[in-house]
Amino acid sequence: METAFYVLAAVTVAGAVAAMALPRLVHCTLCLAVAFVGLAGHFLLLGAEFVSFAQVLVYVGAVAILVVFAMLLTRSADAPPAWVVSRPGLLGVGVAVLVFGCLAATVAGSGLAGREAPPAPEVTVKALGERLMAEYVVPLEVVGLLLTAALIGAVILALEDRAKGGT
Amino acid sequence: MMETLDQLFVLLKRWVVGEFPAAWRLWLSPLIDAGAIIGVFAGLFAVTTLLERKGLGRLQNRMGPNRVGPFGVLQPLADGLKMLTKEDIVPRAADRVVHFLAPIAMVTPILLAYAVLPFGRNLVAVDFDAGLLFFFAVGAGTELAVFMAGWSSRNKYSLLGAMRGIAQMISYEVPLVLSAVAVVLVAGSLSLPSIVDSQAGYHWGWLARWHVFTPWGLAGFILFLIAATAESNRSPFDLPEGESEIIAGHLIEYSGFKYALFFLGEYLGLFAVSALGITLFLGGWQAPVPFLAWVPSYLWFGAKLLGCIALFIWLRGTMPRLRTDQLMNFAWKFMLPLVLVNLVVAALWHGTAAWGFFGAGATRWLxxxxxxxxxxxxxxxxxxxxPGRGPRTYRYAD
Amino acid sequence: MPPLHAYLLLSAALFAIGLAGALTRRHAILVLVGIELMLNAANLNFIAFWRYGARPEALTGVLFAMFSIGIAAAEAAVGLALIIAVYRHFRTTTVNDVNELRG
Structure with a gap:
């Protein structure tokens, strides 16, 4: 268990760093997919099977593909490698390191540090579905509404303004 | 005796694993499963390439391969040798790392998908509670592989082919998943073995309780088959690789073993999605008639799989290729509404399951x-x- | 089973990486990617707290993570559509160059 965690953590962090640091956009997206798969592995280790598969389905199957499509449509895939180390850039990294330091200090300072996991609960898809249909039915409907709105909004945004005779 | 034959592979594995020390068993069991899946389906791939070439030849009124071995049965061997010995060419402008990783990214997820498919009674590698979701989740990985192949080759045609391929795959994934959701709705489970169990038994002692014999199941199966054809880039949906339009799409710059891997991935994907269709709609490994229930379950599964493959070969030999706009219109304007209505019909069917009056079944069906x-x-x-869809006019041909 | 703080530190690291990317990179798509990474870090926290929490059978963390995944999908779709619209208009995807309100 421990080994699996550290291997997966290394893969996830390496994928995330590469996704943010590589000069070529396509490489970034592919590394992002690796990071997402690593996270799905963590979810599987933690016993959240359904979330793990949903993570791969949504992030690798939809978000990464959408990013790829956006890259191809905006001709960014063949853009020259952009990696400019500038003053604001270094400042951004500094802020991020500061945030990580704060978060890590909080985690270390909280009483949670040595907490051990209770025995693994049995998470069946049936139990999840019953929760979603009973206690969480309003959030579920709201998410459905949100997704529909996002679908329509995305289509309208990306639709060319033909009325104005757009390019 | 028949019981033993039916469970032959399960017992065989249990015996082999039992021969090893306990510390190894945890690792050995999945290794055996993976080895068996790779061996069996790579073998089926070899057989299918021969069947396809022979079958297409017959459909086109020619002989097909008949030079290597008796009736050309050793043709796959010759093809394999040719593939392995060919020069591996990587274009100078190509992104070498991505170009190298693309075929691996293609084959690995497809092989993973086999883990949740029940090939026979108790013959499943992993029985996830969310097995169906696992299948679709790993299947999503192949789309990125297609993009990797198309982009890394630095070739206009391969990029166009990859764009077409991804657009087609995400469009047809929607009806594919939704037609499977209808089955989940009625079976009440995402685990593939229990979906097979939900189709056990016979109406009036002779008609199998497969989902394909219900109105929503029949419609769902047909929609599933169409979407599966498109998902596995097969004719009539082979636009990403249309030879006459964009040469071979994302496969242009691949040769030798890498090309063979893509080829293998495509066929393995076809088998996997056919096996899923069989599991969801055609009763999985169940026998179609009760008096043949003694035949081992994996044989029934194999027979159904071969039937599906034959259907796909037939389709390939019969149908002309679609245009891109027709392809997209078909997915979004025709299949998507139909598959949503199918979901409602499945819910109706499930809700009226308690009807007990005379002729209830016929009423529900109608x-x-x-x-x-x-x-x-x-x-x-x-x-x-x-609007804008008048009768077809031919500008050049008469 | 690794202790809880291992997961929390991993999640904090992912959040910081995503933040660094979103602050540093100029390309609009990469900014969005950074935000996605930060969302994912939050998801990991939800699942870790659920697993190590007092009442895992309540499934609250799992359900929250599922809702969060759904919302992230909507966010990505709208965000990328915006990027495409911006590209159509300004012919660029560099966030620094998109600094005019005039349409």
Whole structure:
């Protein structure tokens, strides 16, 4: 268990760093997919099977593909490698390191540090579905509404303004 | 005796694993499963390439391969040797790392998908509670592989082919998943073995309780088959690789073993999605008639799989290729509404399951069938009389 | 089973990486990617707290993570559509160059 965690953590962090640091956009997206798969592995280790598969389905199957499509449509895939180390850039990294330091200090300072996991609960898809249909039915409907709105909004945004005779 | 034969592979594995020390067993069991899956389906791939070439040859009124071995049966061996010994060419402008990783990214997820498919009674590598979701989740990985192949080759045609391929795959994934959701709704489970169990038994002692014999199941199976054809880039949906339009799409710059891997991935994907269709709609490994239930379950599964493969070969030899706009219209304007209505019909079927009066089954069938038929005819009418869709005119051919 | 703080530190690291990317990179798509990474870090926290929490059978963390995944999908779709619209208009995807309100 421990080994699996550290291997997966290394893969996830390496994928995330590469996704943010590589000069070529396509490489970034592919590394992002690796990071997402690593996270799905963590979810599987933690016993959240359904979330793990949903993570791969949504992030690798939809978000990464959408990013790829956006890259191809905006001709960014063949853009020259952009990696400019500038003053604001270094400042951004500094802020991020500061945030990580704060978060890590909080985690270390909280009483949670040595907490051990209770025995693994049995998470069946049936139990999840019953929760979603009973206690969480309003959030579920709201998410459905949100997704529909996002679908329509995305289509309208990306639709060319033909009325104005757009390019 | 028949019981033992039916469980032959399960018992064999248990015996082999039992021969090893306990510390190894945890690792050995999945290794055996993986080895068996790779071996069996790579073998099936070799057989299918021969069957496909022979079958297409017959459909086109020619002989097909008949030089290597008796009746050409050793042709796959010759093809394999040719593939392995060919020079591996990587274009100078190509992104070497991505170009190298693309075939691996293609084959690995597809092989993973086999883990949740039940090939026979108790013959499943992993029985996830969310097995169906696992199947679709790993299947999503192949789309990125297609993009990797198309982009890394630095070739206009391969990039176009990859764009076409991804667009087609995400478009047809929607009807594919939704037609499977209808089965989940009725079976009440995402685990593939229990979906097979939900189709056990026979109506009146002879008609199998497969989902394909219900109105929503029949419509769902047909929609699933169409979407599966598109998902596995097979004719008539082989636009990403249309030889006459964009040479071979994302496969242009691949040769030798890498090309063979893509080829293998495509066929393995076809087998996997056929096996899923069999599991969801055709009763999995169940026998079609009760008096043949003694035949081992994996044989039934194999027979159904071969039947599906034959259907796909037949389709390939018969149908002309679609245009991109036709492809997209078909997915979004025809299949998506139909598959949503199919979901409603499945819910109706499930809700009326308690009807007990005389002729209840026939009434339910007629009700569901009527809803589906009305939707189908209304949709096709609307699509064929849409503005800008006059009768076809031929500008050059007479 | 690794202790809880291992997961929390991993999640904090992912959040910081995503933040660094979103602050540093100029390309609009990469900014969005950074935000996605930060969302994912939050998801990991939800699942970790659920697993190590007092009442895992309540499934609250799992359900929250599922809702969060759904919302992230919507966010990505709208965000990328915006990027495409911006590209159509300004012919660029560099966030620094998109600094005019005039349409």
């Amino acid at each position: 009700l569901g069938g009527a809803v589906l038929w009305l939707t189908y005819s209304a949709l096709s009418h609307a699509l064929f009389t849409a």
